[in-house]
Amino acid sequence: MRESMRLQALFHTLSDANRLGILKFIGTQSRSVSDVVAGVKLSQPLVSHHLKVLREHKLLKTRREGVFVFYELNDPRILEALGVFAEIAAEVQCCGKTARMFCCPDWFQGLAKTKRPAGRLVVKPVQGE
Amino acid sequence: MRESMRLQALFHTLSDANRLGILKFIGTQSRSVSDVVAGVKLSQPLVSHHLKVLREHKLLKTRREGVFVFYELNDPRILEALGVFAEIAAEVQCCGKTARMFCCPDWFQGLAKTKRPAGRLVVKPVQGE
DNA sequence: CTATAATATAAACATACATTTATATTAACG
């Protein structure tokens, strides 16, 4: 019964585009924090924060080497599992004609006319149906 | 690149124990709203709300039959995909010795000494590492 | 048309949390 709770925790950890980006960037490799910062183009504190979340939820594991801290996948199956959901997610069809404000904002397109607002970011679904 | 956004939306939809419970209850069947209400033991408005979220994100589809509205999985692969993550989630090991307050509250155990608080519910990970 | 059952919506509330800015820790090296 509390399988639902564990699943909820796992999915919540994965329900963040930045964390997904970090996981994808790390992939099968072993990356230092600064590698990730350079790779995903997020601020260092933000990357540290997300890495911590991913580590606390056992998605990543850590190895220290001198001044560097390397992160890698804790369970290689995660990548396959993400692939499965990526297919399903294709049907969610965000960014369609009726996409909401938060779906395809300027700052995400790299146009940066608007600035990424603070607070949580949630992708709203397409309107119809 | 906006694959991350779609994945985020999908995972966010799945990051709720009640929604997971509803999906699991529906399974491969076709269930009316009142079926679900009876099955998962949540209030009718709450079930309606979650069904709406699941429908808007294309996880469920709807068919009306008289007064009844039947919900069923939009994509049968969802069940397999959930199974994959359930295995991975087993390692998250919520409800361990060092579990946090929100992880195994009384109201979840059915003891109901405390009342389910309003607001969002998030499962915190185990402390160590 | 009216009553009734099934479902959906709205308002109110409380809380979680992603982001930024600033600062602290940690380790190597001189």
Added chain:
DNA sequence: CGTTAATATAAATGTATGTTTATATTATAG
């Protein structure tokens, strides 16, 4: 020891959203 680079933490801020209570819609039957 002091400096510097790599990483982590803290405080502040704004927003999203799950739940409840109450009410509205929808469709069928009489």
